[in-house]
Every structure is written in C-alpha cells, then in structure tokens.
Amino acid sequence: MASTASPTLRQQRLGRELRKLRERAGLSTSAAAALLGVNQSRISNIEAGRYAVGADRVRAMARMYSCPHDGLVDALAEMTGGRTRGWWDEYREFLPAGLMDLAELEHHAVALRVALTIHIPGLLQTADHARTLFQEVVPPLRPYEVEHRLSHRIKRQAILHGERAIPYTAIIHEAALRMRFGGPATVRKQLAHLLEMSELDNVTLRVVPFEDGTFPGNGQPVDYVYGPVPQLDTVQLDIHHGCEFLDAETELAKYRILLDRIEGRALAPAESRDFIHGIARSI
Incomplete structure (x- = not known):
C-alpha cells in the first residue's frame, strides 16, 4: 500500500x-x-x-x-485502503480540510445527534439561511467562496434523504428559532423547512424553550456522530478557527451525557412542531 x-x-x-x-x-x-x-x-x-x-x-x-x-x-x-474519493473531494482545493473531514464523517455515520443554541443545524438550513450566515463570516468571504460553502452544505444534507437516509436528532434552543437571519421572509421559509423536515421518519426535532430556564453545557454547538460501533463514535465541535473532532472515550462519554441532559430539557417532537408553528405565526 x-x-x-x-x-x-x-x-x-x-x-x-x-x-x-x-x-x-x-x-x-x-x-x-x-x-x-x-x-x-x-x-x-x-x-x-x-x-x-x-x-x-x-x-x-x-x-x-x-x-x-x-x-x-x-x-x-x-475503513481500510487508500483515500476514498467522495463528492466532497471536488471541494478540497476550495474549502478548509475540516469541512472535507466532516462531510466524509457524516457520509459513513449510522446516526447523528446535534444540539445548538443560536443557530439552525447545518443539515436543516435552507439555502437562503445558509447564504446569509456565510456572508457574515469574518474575515469576509469572496462571493465565489460563499457559493462553494453553500453548495457543500446543501450536498451534505443528502444523508437525510433517500434509501440511505440516517437517523437524525436535532435539539434546538428557542433562541435559534427566533434569530432573524436574512429578514422575515427568509426566517419564515426556514421555519417552514424545519417543520417539513421534522415530518420525515428519520428526523427527530426537539426544541428547548426559554422558559426551561437552563441549558446544560456552555451553549457550544455539538454534533455527535455515531459510528458502526460505539468505539468509533466522534464528536464534532464548531470553534472559531474551524472544526474540532474528538474521539477519546472519556470525551465521548462526556458528550453523550451532555446531550442526554439537553434532550431531557426539550419538548417532545409533537410539542416542538407546535412551538415552531407558534413562532412562525408571530413573524
């Protein structure tokens, strides 16, 4: 080899x-x-x-x-052999390596669980919502860089659809639902998309309302990527300079407990959909 x-x-x-x-x-x-x-x-x-x-x-x-x-x-x-080429490789010369690793990690995952406080999960974002976020990156991205990141994000979302769709649990704080990224029209479209995605059999969407009063952890976005066996799980964190990946057994155990606690604070899926409907009607 x-x-x-x-x-x-x-x-x-x-x-x-x-x-x-x-x-x-x-x-x-x-x-x-x-x-x-x-x-x-x-x-x-x-x-x-x-x-x-x-x-x-x-x-x-x-x-x-x-x-x-x-x-x-x-x-x-x-997992053996040389580098496996996937759709993400066409972006390798345009985007940070961490985004390539994230796409490959998700591609091989058997399930995903995420928790976010002020952002909608990337796999559930509309194109307009994602474009607005990329246009606010510091230092600013050039227009073509925005489009590269946007198309990469949209292609990542394919893992939630089709015959190979994987189970996906998203725990979102009310704060993320009330952010006005892109203005009212973009927000209404984003909330409608969340409701549509929550109807998929493989997607579970749960909301943590403000009235709960607490949110375990420090509010950092957490992606827990389940591998084919527990020993191969991975945690992905968004940090200011890119993606951080954790796979030490102690770290995996820590984030499983953290996500369990956050999910324990969240509304049930049906209640969460009603909650999102209520926010959408108020915009």
Whole structure:
C-alpha cells in the first residue's frame, strides 16, 4: 500500500484505533513490528494514518493484539485502503480540510445527534439561511467562496434523504428559532423547512424553550456522530478557527451525557412542531 502525505480524518482514526489496540495489548511499536515482520517505522506510519493498510492486515493486527470485539474489527477493516474519493473531494482545493473531514464523517455515520443554541443545524438550513450566515463570516468571504460553502452544505444534507437516509436528532434552543437571519421572509421559509423536515421518519426535532430556564453545557454547538460501533463514535465541535473532532472515550462519554441532559430539557417532537408553528405565526 502507498503512503499518504496528508491522511484524512478517517485514515487518522483507523491508525489511532490500531494504536489503542496495540497499547492495550502491552506491545511496543518495535515488538508489534517484529511480530508482523515489518520495520518499526511501518507501524508508526500506519498508526499515524500515513500508510494505507489493507483489511487482511488490520485483521491480522487485531488478532495479534487479542482484540475481543469482532464488531470493532469488522468496522476497522471497512475503513481500510487508500483515500476514498467522495463528492466532497471536488471541494478540497476550495474549502478548509475540516469541512472535507466532516462531510466524509457524516457520509459513513449510522446516526447523528446535534444540539445548538443560536443557530439552525447545518443539515436543516435552507439555502437562503445558509447564504446569509456565510456572508457574515469574518474575515469576509469572496462571493465565489460563499457559493462553494453553500453548495457543500446543501450536498451534505443528502444523508437525510433517500434509501440511505440516517437517523437524525436535532435539539434546538428557542433562541435559534427566533434569530432573524436574512429578514422575515427568509426566517419564515426556514421555519417552514424545519417543520417539513421534522415530518420525515428519520428526523427527530426537539426544541428547548426559554422558559426551561437552563441549558446544560456552555451553549457550544455539538454534533455527535455515531459510528458502526460505539468505539468509533466522534464528536464534532464548531470553534472559531474551524472544526474540532474528538474521539477519546472519556470525551465521548462526556458528550453523550451532555446531550442526554439537553434532550431531557426539550419538548417532545409533537410539542416542538407546535412551538415552531407558534413562532412562525408571530413573524
């Protein structure tokens, strides 16, 4: 397999998971290399995601590391090979790498759960709403950069439709519903789109009203991406300079608890739709 100068998030994750298995087995990189019949640098490059590894090699490493989780091994084997080209690759020279990683992560997800306080989730935004947000980015984006980001966001939304549509739970604070991005017409269209999306079998929309009085956490947008097995879940956070991805077991556990608490504060789906209807009528 060829080496990769700039591994994707998915390739890096595969390497990290293999490193975890090795360390849990109590093996050094030199010991693992000796057992596999390769040099130590090969193990280091595999674990850094810089060297594409095949499914058979991953299974051999898992056996050598005495991994007891067949589901995890199967999922890791599915992550092997070189860089997989997806629709997002056409944007690679135009957009930050984190957005490519996010699109690939969502593409391979089995479910998503998000919580936001002042923004509508990207996968539920209308084109007009998203364009308004991109036009307010600091430093300002050029018109063509706005359109690149807009088309990338709209294409990401395909995971909620069609035969491969995945379960999606969005927990939105009332503040996000009352923001007037783009003016009344854009807001009414956005709220109508939320109501339409909430009718899909795979989409659950829940609102946390102001009257609840509290909102667990610091209000930072949280995307929890479920992998084929819990060990391969990922948390994505929006930060001022881009995307941050977390996959440490302690962090995953922390954000599962946080999302459970936020969802526990939210209205039921039917009540949430009625709530959104009420806001829409007041605009």
